[in-house]
Each structure stands twice: as C-alpha cells, then as structure tokens.
Amino acid sequence: xxxxxxxxxxxxxxxxxxxxxxxxxxxxxxxxxxxxxxxxxxxxxxxxxxxxxxxxxxxxxxxxxxxxxxxxxxxxxxxxxxxxxxxxxxxxxxxxxxxxxxxxxxxxxxxxxxxxxxxxxxxxxxxxxxxxxxxxxxxxxxx
Numbered sequence: 054x055x056x057x058x059x060x061x062x063x064x065x066x067x068x069x070x071x072x073x074x075x076x077x078x079x080x081x082x083x084x085x086x087x088x089x090x091x092x093x094x095x096x097x098x099x100x101x102x103x104x105x106x107x108x109x110x111x112x113x114x115x116x117x118x119x120x121x122x123x124x125x126x127x128x129x130x131x132x133x134x135x136x137x138x139x140x141x142x143x144x145x146x147x148x149x150x151x152x153x154x155x156x157x158x159x160x161x162x163x164x165x166x167x168x169x170x171x172x173x174x175x176x177x178x179x180x181x182x183x184x185x186x187x188x189x190x191x192x193x194x195x196x
Contacts, residue, residue: 054120068127068146069125069126070126070127070129070130070142071117071128071130072131073130073131073132073188073192074114074132074133075132075194076112076114076181076182076184077170077181077196079114079132080101080112080181080185081097081163081169081173082163083112084100085162086163087100089162097172097173101177101181102180105180112181113187113188114188115187119187128142129192130142136152136153139152139153182196
C-alpha cells in the first residue's frame with residue numbers, strides 16, 4: 054500500500070482523489086463489460102451471485118478509496134456528477150478549467166441501455182445494496 058511506503062507527513066499532505074459511481078448502475082455496467090463479445094450471457098442474477106461469492110471487493114469499490122471502514126480519499130467525486138465535482142475540485146486547487154474530455158471509450162458495450170431500476174430484480178438490488186452499503190451510505194445513493 055502506498056500509505057505505508059510514505060512518511061506520515063507526506064501522506065497527509067497529498068491530495069487523494071477517487072471516483073465512485075452509483076453502485077447499481079456500476080454493477081450493471083460491469084456485467085455488460087465482463088460479458089462483452091460473448092453470445093451466451095448468463096442471467097444477471099447468476100453473474101452477480103458468482104461475483105459476490107468471490108468477496109465484496111469484486112462488486113464494491115470501497116477498498117479503492119478506504120482503509121477498513123474509513124474513506125481515505127480527500128476528494129471523492131461522483132461519476133454521475135463528474136463535471137460539477139471536477140469543476141469544484143478545480144476551483145479548490147486553483148485549476149479553474151479542470152474538466153474531462155468528451156470521450157466515450159466504452160460506449161456501445163452495453164446493448165441493453167435500460168435504466169438499472171428497470172433491469173435489476175428486487176433481490177439483485179438488495180444484494181448490491183448489502184455489498185455496497187458503505188459507499189451507498191457515504192454518498193447518499195438511492196435505488
């Protein structure tokens with residue numbers, strides 16, 4: 054881990070930025086990404102159950118920006134509001150034009166463009182909510 058390799062004063066002075074995405078939308082997108090190019094898609098419920106058995110880190114992003122139960126990112130940006138969050142961060146750090154380029158690198162991978170609420174069953178939504186409860190609570194995501 055980077056934190057253990059640095060003196061405490063350096064670690065604490067660093068700006069630590071991460072991005073989180075609505076867990077239900079992210080997991081559905083991950084399903085399509087993992088299965089891109091395949092002709093035989095397992096049902097989403099089967100895929101999710103298999104991923105969840107491997108451990109929550111296979112479904113949750115929490116370990117990317119947290120240690121244990123504590124987020125360590127000084128700035129946790131929301132994917133759904135990335136432009137606004139980047140703009141606010143830019144103003145804070147003195148880079149007023151901070152923005153993402155208009156690139157859609159993975160567009161077209163997800164053939165089913167329905168909203169996650171229209172795709173996930175109540176059981177699947179509950180499973181994602183259980184696994185991702187910390188990021189849902191931290192950022193106020195709702196199904």
